[in-house]
Amino acid sequence: MTTRRDAVHDTLRRSEGFRSAQDVYAEMRLHGAKIGLTTVYRALQALADKGAVDVLRTDEGESVYRACATDTHHHHLVCRRCGHTVEVAGPTVERWAEAVGSEHGFTEITHTVEVFGTCASCSAPAG
Amino acid sequence: MTTRRDAVHDTLRRSEGFRSAQDVYAEMRLHGAKIGLTTVYRALQALADKGAVDVLRTDEGESVYRACATDTHHHHLVCRRCGHTVEVAGPTVERWAEAVGSEHGFTEITHTVEVFGTCASCSAPAG
């Protein structure tokens, strides 16, 4: 019985950037879906466990989710003004993380990388 | 009147890894300091604003603070088992972040990088 979970996943797929659980919940309700906040949280967690969605934490500590566009490991370049997000693949940073890790005797290395900046449109003089 | 703030800073300096605000608060109370949790939070925020402490978010969304050992930009390699932390400098990743950013027209690029792994002692067979 994963109808709700699928609905959550669909909602996420139809969204563009990262969405918070409450966001997803609000949108589903708007579209008339009968679903509870609890279920949205549970669906999102399950989806994240499966690796079907990306999860990251905002600076405010809120978890935001996004349906994976690609199944390959990637990072995000986020505009701090408008939130515009670009997925970036970074073999360089992957290797770097591996290198610094093993250099210090660490194994099973994972890493989180978020790059922030001001995108072209937002840094345009007209602002 | 920054006695409290200094006290918070000192407490952080005497600590080894990253400490949460509540942690710092608890320790200060243990040592007999008369200080409120609110003040610890405010001091920590002020310190972070000044750049006197590192801040990062745990997976649980808790903010943890650490007195900066160095004043140069660096990242952290954290053992997911024991929490052991190594400061790593990464010219490679700095350049990479700059590169992917400007490649997409982003300016004023900043980045957060956390590398996780299992450290040598924790991955030892004896466990």
Next chain:
DNA sequence: CGCATTTTGACAACCGTTTTCATTTCGACG
């Protein structure tokens, strides 16, 4: 000392998230 300003801290409010628990739904079996 008297007064304005800043800092402090106990406590309540907030907010996102998780837990609880009673109800509903689904699947299996007869």
Next chain:
DNA sequence: CGTCGAAATGAAAACGGTTGTCAAAATGCG
């Protein structure tokens, strides 16, 4: 089709870290 048990659901309460409120205390200044 009816019944039972397991799993899913969701409303509401609990939780936990953080922030806001506001009155009291400390500080600076004349």
